[in-house]
Amino acid sequence: MTTITGKKREKIDRLAELAARDDERGVSLWQEAFRRLRRNPAAIVGAVILGLFLLIAIVGPFLVPHPADAQLWKGEIRDNIGYFPGPRAENWFGVDHIGRDEFSRMIVGARQTLLVGVVSTLIGLAVGSLIGGVAGACAGLGGRWGRAVDNVLMRFVDMLLAMPSLLLAISVAALLGAGLSTVMIAVGVVSVPVFARLLRGSMISQANSDYVLAATSLGVKKPKIALTHVVPNSLAPVIVQATLTLATAIIEAAALSFLGLGNNDASIPEWGVMLADAQRYLDAAPRLAILPALAIIVTALGFTLLGEAMREALDPKLRK
Amino acid sequence: MTDSEILVEVRDLKVHFPIKRGVFLDRVVGHVKAVDGVDLRIPRGRTYGLVGESGCGKSTLGRALLQLTPPTGGEVRFDGVELTRLPAGKLRTMRRRMQMIFQDPMSSLDPRQNVESILTEGLQTHGIGADRDDRRRIIGETLDAVGLPRWALSRYPHEFSGGQRQRIGIARALVLGPELIVADEPVSALDVSIQAQVVNLLDKLQDDLGLTYLVIAHDLAVVKHISDVVGVMYLGALVEEASSDRLYSEPLHPYTRALMSAVPVPDPDVEDRRERILLAGDLPSPANPPSGCRFHTRCPWAQPSRCKDERPALREIGGSRVACHYAERIASGELRPHGVSAQVVRPAGEGEAPTAVSAPTEPGSYV
């Protein structure tokens, strides 16, 4: 009998709980998205890969067993019969075509690859967001003159978009000469239209939403509406795209390096350049191509997994 | 009525949206006449209800009244000030006195702002409140007035139920201490049991604060319940305006009659007994409205003579204003309804211009 009433008390307490909600702080959309992200296994796998990659890129060069540019085992190489020493205790991944330690080069190359990916994405993100943000704000809130500004900016972006990305990169490289910065600029420029269009489109749809109208009816000035309401609500797709672009930027940078437009300073290893160098010895020592290729693929996969997971986490349709 | 009793006066208000075609150079190929010559007066402290079906221009009228959609022509006088020609800066200052409540409480609240920041925004814009504490006090009082707990302040819109969100929307309008509130479909996105809460809240706020309302809704029962005077819109124009009781007991315009008879009443006895006036066909496109009386294509009382050629003006008949040539003869039963064959209506250009759609919008494709 007592247990029954006790249970009932418990239930009534629960009822009271329902009536008066607890007094904790609210959870913003970003926090909620982050919670969802943490629950997604793909996000965790992606984050682990990227964490490793970052760690290697940052501390790796200080810990490598051999200098990356020293041709310590040049004497052992039999170029004419295609013999390079394979993996062994001293050289875990073997020796490359001019007698350098492949393992050390891979580790040091991670930093270069990360640099190319991040810098070129940042270039694209910064320039693209600027153009897209201005165009979006003008188109969404600027009235007639705003639409004119938007028209001019977007036609420029369309021109960029119309050019094949590799061709664009090659012409940039031709203009600036081969080199790491060329690759970064080229890859960055290619992603400009993507970011610009994305942010603009997202901003225009936000500018037509009711809460912007509500802010207007409060009497808030348009530039302030653009900055406090429209931009923050339009960022989510851009962030997702940036994560995904990091993956493609690394691959594209590798492709440009592979074509010989990349880093021509042999002393600084980079995965794309290593892949390009290895092609001549593909039949003799395929590992020289497979290892950097694999590294590129795994890193790109990490970014893609994280990006897709972020897309899911930030998607309003999955909210609730 | 003296002028000081009238808070809002709308004269011959027109909102036409151009229909544009073409890629580079926008070519105007026509106009959607969302609002086409509306006159109305809202007395201070009263509620004016605006009803009509989707696409009749009622939401556009509400927005044009607040200058959120620029009117094409006509005048809007708010407390004696002509709003349509007011410079932008002055208009912004005026906005403190006239606020809006939206249909969809989710999309009308910025999902990234917490309640405190939503409510502070207006206060900051208009420099209300001396400092942070003073603003907090004002906000706290407003929360009490709309029946939200204090812990709501740190929460975000998505953490509330629909009814509570609508209360946040009302609080946002109320915090500035406005005189006029335009409520665009304030309850239609809410569940039945919640609608009554919000309707009662609006009633109570009016009693306490002496607010003037313009309530726009498609639900005749809600509008009738809340309003002193109801205006019925059809294709961008008022067809009838009467006190809410009179509108129900003596509808004069054929469209009002049809509308009244179509609203379901939750009472089987009433439902079984009442006579339905079923209108044929759909609302004609506002881009290409019928000539003469705009209702003549669907009107069961339409006469071959004047209805097709002459657009009826609003005229006073026993306390109501009606735009019908034959209102008296229909009321006396002299004219009998006849069958009307439905005409095909294209949905192209249906509804209002894309910038002024009153349907709830998803807040962006992402968060």
Add this chain to the structure above:
Amino acid sequence: MALLEVDDLSVTFARRGQRTVRAVDGVSFSVDAGQVVGLVGESGCGKSVTSLAIMGLLPKQPGLRVGGKAVFDGTDLLQLDDRSRRDIRGRDVAMIFQDPLSSLNPVIPIGLQVTEVLARHRGMKGEAAQKEAAELLDRVGIPDPRRRLKEYPHQLSGGMRQRALIAMAVACRPRLLIADEPTTALDVTIQAQILELLKELVRDSGTALVMITHDLGVVAGMCDTINVLYAGRVVEKARRRPLFREPRHPYTVGLLGSVPRLDAGRGERLVPIPGSVRDVLAWPDGCAFAPRCARRIDECVGEPPELSLTHDGRGYRCVNPAPVPGTVPPAGTAAPGATAATVAPAEAAEPGATPAPAGIAEPGATAAPAAGGVAGPVPAPREEEKP
């Protein structure tokens, strides 16, 4: 045996890492030919899930569980394999959805979509199918049907689209029609047209109709029997008149009190239900409505209330139901015996009305209680409607 017998239908969604959601929890009702049964409730009450479960249209996903029975003409729809279910769907059972635009294929002309149904279930082809399709469109009130057949959904207005959808639904003269909020997306004058059309269909072809809606007004004008749903369970079921005259469950009372009525005078305050649909108690812990209920007593919490059935299918799931209006003795003037006598004729009058055709008013039915109520005082006048 009724045409459709839904017995103890339950639908649960189990998601990894989240609490199992019981969207529908032991819902039972039956529909006879020519009868209109209403499922009424607010968002999240499980009314749409019920219909989708009966039709086997719930998206297949892990964790979804459908229990109970839905016997249509002797076969349990829930036990059918996909193939035979597809055969029954469209031919014997059809469904109308809320949003006509998304229920029609946007890239296929209306005519083809209608003839497709005819070809699939009635084996009609070519000119015969065309002719039949045009006749169907004509029957649902679409002007100039021959030309409409060649048009695409976006070329029709909302009301016409819904008509086209109804035409497709009735193409094979189904014996059961499930309409899920068929008029919610439409304007009132168009809603009136569509409701009239549905009434005609039921009257003329004897189709059974399950009407799912949140609008009590729609229900009042159409349904013979009404099930009020809350949080996945039926909280009250009754025939139309008793439900509106003498709502017993506090939720039904609350719903009726919160709807502004067109025929009410100005200035009458509404009586809302406090809280929101989110404030529910899980059924096993007691009555889900208890947190919002004005008549809550201690017995409401602890165990779920049973659906207490009276005669004539009337039932409510409440331990402290609202009193029948007119039976509460005003300060002890009426003896308890007299009170019981008043209730009886009021409800006994209903079976007399049962054989009447669906949706037709029976003038005698309203007068009956007064005539039969000689034993006790005449039931208090209900809210008198104005003409």
